[in-house]
Amino acid sequence: MSQMPDPAGRPVCPECAEPLESGDLFCGACGHDLADLWSASPPAGDRPTLVMNHTPAAAVQWPSAPGTERGTDRSDAPGRACHAEELPVLESDGSRLPPHTGDFELPAPAPAAARIRGGEAAAVADTDPTPPGGTPTDAPGTGGTSGTDSTAGPGGTGGESATGAAPGGGSAVDPRTTTPVPGSVPVGPPAPGGGAGAKLCVACRTGRVDADGYCENCGHAQPRERDHMERELGSVAAVSDRGLRHHRNEDAFAVSSAALPDGSPAVVAVVCDGVSSATRPDDASAAAAASADESLLAGLERGTHPQQAMHDAIVAAAEAVTSLAAYPPSALDEPHRHQNAPACTIVAAVVANGLLTVGWIGDSRVYWVPDDRGLPPARLTEDDSWAAQMVAAGLMNEAEAYADARAHAITGWLGADAYEVEPHTASFKPDHSGVVVVCTDGLWNYAEGADEMAGALPDDAAARPLHAARVLVGHALDGGGHDNVTVAVLPFAVPPQAAESACATV
Amino acid sequence: MANLSKSTAPRFSVDVYQNEFLPEGGREVNAIVTVTSTGGGTTGGVPLPSASSASASASSAPSASAASAGPSxxxxxxxxxxxxxxxxxxxxxxxxxxxxxxxxxxxxxxxxxxxxxxxxxxxxxxxxxxxxxxxxxxxxxxxxxxxxxxxxxxxxxxxxxxxxxxxxxxxxxxxxxxxxxxxxxxxxxxxxxxxxxxxxxxxxxxxxxxxxxxxxxxxxxxxxxxxxxxxxxxxxxxxxxxxxxxxxxxxxxxxGKEVADVSLRLWTPVGVEIGFVKQVAPAVEELTGRRTEAGPRVGDYPTGSWGDESRDYHVCVRVPEAGIGQEMLAARVSLVLPAQGGGAPEVLSHGLVRAVWTDDLAASTAINPQVAHYTGQAELATAIQQGLDARKSGDADGATAKLGRAVQLAASSGNADTAKLLSKVVDVVDAATGTVRLKAKVADADEMTLETRSTKTVRVKK
CATH class of the missing domain: 3.40.50.410 (von Willebrand factor, type A domain)
Known part of the structure; x- marks a missing residue:
């Protein structure tokens, strides 16, 4: 193979000239220690693991930001009088969201409800959710299809070994080493031919990777597909990472776009967080994300109101997760948890016709960050968690509730053992452009308040959503990465006349 | 000839039972490897490239239908x-x-x-x-x-x-x-x-x-x-x-035996030490010292010949420490047949022993029931042998303590046969606490039976 120093392409032992197998630590004939031989062959050592199964043609294409970079909406801001508090809101049952403190501040729904029910979608039919500066890239699998087109990062095994093992061009794609400096993220296409050669272990750089995905030398698990996933689809992007403390990624996401019956585009992001104390949480989150996405697309394309489509999608996701419990658990490999049915949270956002619709069960969240950073950001979801319930019931203040060990116990989830599934949905009609951040608690644990989330989000998030998603994942990893981190960034752009009319009615 | 669809050699399956989760700093990985061979006893002979076996299997055809388990x-x-x-x-x-x-x-x-x-x-x-x-x-x-x-x-x-x-x-x-x-x-x-x-x-x-x-x-x-x-x-x-x-x-x-000279092959990564390898069912048999090297970091342990049967092995390895969230393969266990005529040995089946470091205490502190059971069965065999040795050397206190522990283990693990044999050597006051009195008179046959069968184990009720 190409990394062999022997000109004939067949490596031989420097001691006895016995032909060697790639990855041998010792000569099969004389036992000569071959460590020096391999370490002296940089082509193998320099090959970033990132490139496994990865052809150069499929390399991530960054939007060509410079020049057309929009930065923020501030230039458009003058004249706008709308604030986050004025975001019109509609709960699924028409009722007000429960009273709350902190940054979850949404106004009374009454005026907005009428407008939304009035089907004024047509009024904003020409809305293009793509930010003006960002040319919608024709990402793989565009157009109604969903998916988790993934890119395995070398950081999958985590720790110093992985970081140290990425001297090549691929390292910068690892969010652990990504610096949140706009414009500094390099494109990470692998060296041509890099993916075709030996799969060297990312941990020891010596052994090859066996069919089971472990190093033949040091035994370390290799990054798996779900350890680090990225996807960019037109104006929406999502990144999911295993984090630094968990051995696998139990989060899942789906981003997709659809065309409404009138031809206007709709963009969908779904994020799910598997419940670790249950069996096969990774399967649960994957099933929920895929089925919710599929249901949303189908509903939107049929012309269902986004809020109804959202409700249906969460119900569909719940059914998908519940059906997983029917399969016998792969059981005995995890005996301490084989009692629990697969379970996960779900949160989703749809941007269509100037309407932002969110839906959720569990403690995954949606944040709204206006492009005009002078305007206040907001959290648009209310956790199904013990702490949130305590606060909502007035039994504790937020600080007390979140300091409690039970704070993060969720009170709502998808799964066979869930109580009655009651999807929470809400629709908003923002009158200014902004970015919707859809994330799991692996991110919001490190940026809980809406202001903190806005602070972590790059200013050019609307123009470069994938970059923004990577930066947010990096924020969580820098904070400790104690959980899987998944974030979808969904820019929301208001067409000028729609914005004016919305403002006028408030 | 109803078995034409079956393969001519037994099929081996390997199942690994373990708690792969380790706490931070954890190094010891225990796994019970269950090896089951099926199909061998009912296939009507193994064709081998020898004239004698060909004629033998032909001549054995009549008894094939008569014998319940098929001829060998x-x-x-x-x-x-x-x-x-x-x-x-x-x-x-x-x-x-x-x-x-x-x-x-x-x-x-x-x-x-x-x-x-x-x-x-x-x-x-x-x-x-x-x-x-x-x-x-x-x-x-x-x-x-x-x-x-x-x-x-x-x-x-x-x-x-x-x-x-x-x-x-x-x-x-x-x-x-x-x-x-x-x-x-x-x-x-x-x-x-x-x-x-x-x-x-x-x-x-x-x-x-x-x-x-x-x-x-x-x-x-x-x-x-x-x-x-x-x-x-x-x-x-x-x-x-x-x-x-x-x-x-x-x-x-x-x-009923169909395949001879089967070895349990253990591959371990760099830096992993073998604690022990032993057969734990149907009887305890220490194999650690019987390893023969079969390549870098690969060793073979003899298991003899196999018919339709199932045996359990306890493998204990010590892995290098790794950080929370890391995962590694601690050992790969396979069953191999020696090569016929100098080729590469045939790998019949294999299983993986993993190590995953987690900060989830509920996961890392759980003990796999199979591992716990066979750890107890191995201790039971040792307690009986030590107890009988102590008894022979006149150490009544030592014998009482060891045999008491054996009674306790046999009772808690459901090893009724061994419990019965023990009760012929000691008077059991309370099996749950292991309180026993040595019998004044013990028949030689009872003592020898207990000693000979001390390594017999029972399997985990699934």
């Missing part, structure tokens, strides 16, 4: 019968040994090569003689039984010579399974312990052997030592009248 003509068996002078005290012992041998010969399937050896301070061929093996059929079986009548007791006991003769007889046979059955009633008094050990070393790996002690005048450690070295079973037949039944069962078991 590709085997050779030597029965070694103790004919030392003590076998005449009482005279019924020799008669029962003859009857048992005859019963074993009747259990031989057509086509199986066999011989009978009489053992004293020297070993003599009883049937067929001239260093040959007979091929089982109606006439050779009759001839062998006729020859048994001429057996008489007289002389000493030198088990090593019996094993060496059996090896000489079995070696030329062109068969897959080579097996011995050894019966003794006395101590190995006419050769040194070193001579027996040397004999075992020289024949080990060349054939498997079951060993039986009849009466109560034999040495448990000698009989279990032979069975252990030659990967067979050991047991006591305290009453000679039970010999025929036991021999029949042993031979049936031997006839």
């Amino acid at each position: 003509p590709d085997a050779a068996v030597v029965i070694m019968v103790d004919c030392s002078g003590s076998m005449d005290y009482p005279p019924t012992k020799m008669r029962h040994a003859r009857d048992a041998t005859a019963a074993a010969i009747d259990t031989l399937r057509d086509g199986v090569a066999f011989a009978v050896v009489s053992g004293t301070h020297v070993a003599k061929e009883v049937f067929p003689g001239q260093g040959r093996l007979a091929v089982a059929d109606a006439s050779t079986r009759a001839g062998a039984k006729e020859a048994l009548r001429r057996l008489s007791a007289g002389g000493g006991t030198a088990i090593g010579t019996w094993l060496r003769l059996a090896d000489r007889l079995l070696a030329p046979a062109d068969v897959a399974i080579r097996h011995g059955i050894l019966l003794t009633d006395g101590r190995n008094e006419h050769e040194s312990a070193d001579a027996l050990r040397a004999a075992l070393d020289s024949v080990s790996g060349r054939f498997t052997c079951d060993a039986r002690g009849v009466g109560t005048d034999w040495e448990v450690k000698e009989v279990t030592g032979v069975a252990s070295a030659l990967l067979g079973t050991a047991d006591i037949v305290a009453d000679p009248a039970g010999l025929a039944e036991d021999f029949t069962r042993m031979m049936e078991n031997a006839m």
Whole structure:
């Protein structure tokens, strides 16, 4: 193979000239220690693991930001009088969201409800959710299809070994080493031919990777597909990472776009967080994300109101997760948890016709960050968690509730053992452009308040959503990465006349 | 021929039971590896590139339908019968040994090569003689039984010579399974312990052997030592009248074997130390020291021959520390067959032992039920042996403590057979706490039975 120093392409032992197998630590004939031989062959050592199964043609294409970079909406801001508090809101049952403190501040729904029910979608039919500066890239699998087109990062095994093992061009794609400096993220296409050669272990750089995905030398698990996933689809992007403390990624996401019956585009992001104390949480989150996405697309394309489509999608996701419990658990490999049915949270956002619709069960969240950073950001979801319930019931203040060990116990989830599934949905009609951040608690644990989330989000998030998603994942990893981190960034752009009319009615 | 769809060799499956989760800083990984071989006993013979086996399987066709487990003509068996002078005290012992041998010969399937050896301070061929093996059929079986009548007791006991003769007889046979059955009633008094050990070393790996002690005048450690070295079973037949039944069962078991010389292969990554490897079911058998290197970081442990059966192994390795969230392969366990004619060994099946570091205490502190069970079973065997040793050396307190612990373990793990044997040696006051009193009088047979069967384990109820 190409990394062999022997000109004939067949490596031989420097001691006895016995032909060697790639990855041998010792000569099969004389036992000569071959460590020096391999370490002296940089082509193998320099090959970033990132490139496994990865052809150069499929390399991530960054939007060509410079020049057309929009930065923020501030230039458009003058004249706008709308604030986050004025975001019109509609709960699924028409009722007000429960009273709350902190940054979850949404106004009374009454005026907005009428407008939304009035089907004024047509009024904003020409809305293009793509930010003006960002040319919608024709990402793989565009157009109604969903998916988790993934890119395995070398950081999958985590720790110093992985970081140290990425001297090549691929390292910068690892969010652990990504610096949140706009414009500094390099494109990470692998060296041509890099993916075709030996799969060297990312941990020891010596052994090859066996069919089971472990190093033949040091035994370390290799990054798996779900350890680090990225996807960019037109104006929406999502990144999911295993984090630094968990051995696998139990989060899942789906981003997709659809065309409404009138031809206007709709963009969908779904994020799910598997419940670790249950069996096969990774399967649960994957099933929920895929089925919710599929249901949303189908509903939107049929012309269902986004809020109804959202409700249906969460119900569909719940059914998908519940059906997983029917399969016998792969059981005995995890005996301490084989009692629990697969379970996960779900949160989703749809941007269509100037309407932002969110839906959720569990403690995954949606944040709204206006492009005009002078305007206040907001959290648009209310956790199904013990702490949130305590606060909502007035039994504790937020600080007390979140300091409690039970704070993060969720009170709502998808799964066979869930109580009655009651999807929470809400629709908003923002009158200014902004970015919707859809994330799991692996991110919001490190940026809980809406202001903190806005602070972590790059200013050019609307123009470069994938970059923004990577930066947010990096924020969580820098904070400790104690959980899987998944974030979808969904820019929301208001067409000028729609914005004016919305403002006028408030 | 209903089994045409089946493969001709047994299929091996490997299941690994472990808690792969380690706490931060955790290094020890324990796993129970269950190996199950199926299909072998019902396939009607293993075709091998030898004319004799081809003709043998053809001739065995009639009995294939008659025998419940199907024939295994590709085997050779030597029965070694103790004919030392003590076998005449009482005279019924020799008669029962003859009857048992005859019963074993009747259990031989057509086509199986066999011989009978009489053992004293020297070993003599009883049937067929001239260093040959007979091929089982109606006439050779009759001839062998006729020859048994001429057996008489007289002389000493030198088990090593019996094993060496059996090896000489079995070696030329062109068969897959080579097996011995050894019966003794006395101590190995006419050769040194070193001579027996040397004999075992020289024949080990060349054939498997079951060993039986009849009466109560034999040495448990000698009989279990032979069975252990030659990967067979050991047991006591305290009453000679039970010999025929036991021999029949042993031979049936031997006839069910299909694949010989199977090794348990353990691959470990760099930096991983082997704690131990032992068989834990159906009986405890320490294998750690019997490793033969098979390549870098690869070692083979002998398991002997297999029929339709299932065995459990306990593998304990120590991995290098790694950070939370890391995962590694701690060991790969496979079953391998030696290469036919110098090629690469055939890997029959394999399983993975993993290590995953987590800060989830609920995950890392859980003990796998299989691991817990067999850890207890191994301790049970050790407690019995130590307790009986202490009792023999007059250490009543030590014996009471060890046997009490054994009673407790046998009760909690549901090993009813061992609990029953223990109750013949100690009076059980409270099994749950392990409170016992040593019995003042214990029959030799009961003590020897307990010692011989101390390593028998029960499996986890699933």
